[in-house]
Amino acid sequence: MKWSTMPAQFIACPSGGRLAVIPETEYRRMLEALENGASETTPRADNMHYTAPEVAERLRVSEVSLARWRSTRRGPAYIKSGGRVLYREADLLEYENKNARKGTRPDK
Known part of the structure; x- marks a missing residue:
């Protein structure tokens, strides 16, 4: 490419x-x-930044859910830049890896 x-x-x-x-x-x-x-x-990849609509699409949640997660300190880490909410690729990967599951039962 x-x-x-x-x-x-x-x-x-x-x-x-x-x-x-x-x-x-x-x-x-x-x-x-x-x-x-x-x-x-x-x-x-660790220097790529994504907007809230892009992250919502990636995680298959609504933008409202992302906003709620930010206000309750859940979800992926984000940064504020000039009033804009941005998500770093590295933080998204960390969030996805942290929430990966191999089954429905908790790991022992």
């Missing part, structure tokens, strides 16, 4: 249409890799 760079911290995937906001350091790392001969590069 080829990634194209856009000005200042935005990476767009032409086939998926997803726009990812990444930290400046990660953006510079990717540019340096391209300058050093890499044919393509992708942002590290």
Whole structure:
């Protein structure tokens, strides 16, 4: 999959249409890799951020449920950036792994 760079911290995937906001350091790392001969590069998954509607779709819950989880300190960890609620990929994976079950009975 080829990634194209856009000005200042935005990476767009032409086939998926997803726009990812990444930290400046990660953006510079990717540019340096391209300058050093890499044919393509992708942002590290732990630096990807998702909006509440994207997370609600991923977890198959409503946005209202996510908001309720935030107010009761349940659900995946989130960050607030300029009034926006964002979820990091690493936090989503941690939440999913923590809630993975092998059966209906509790582990002993």
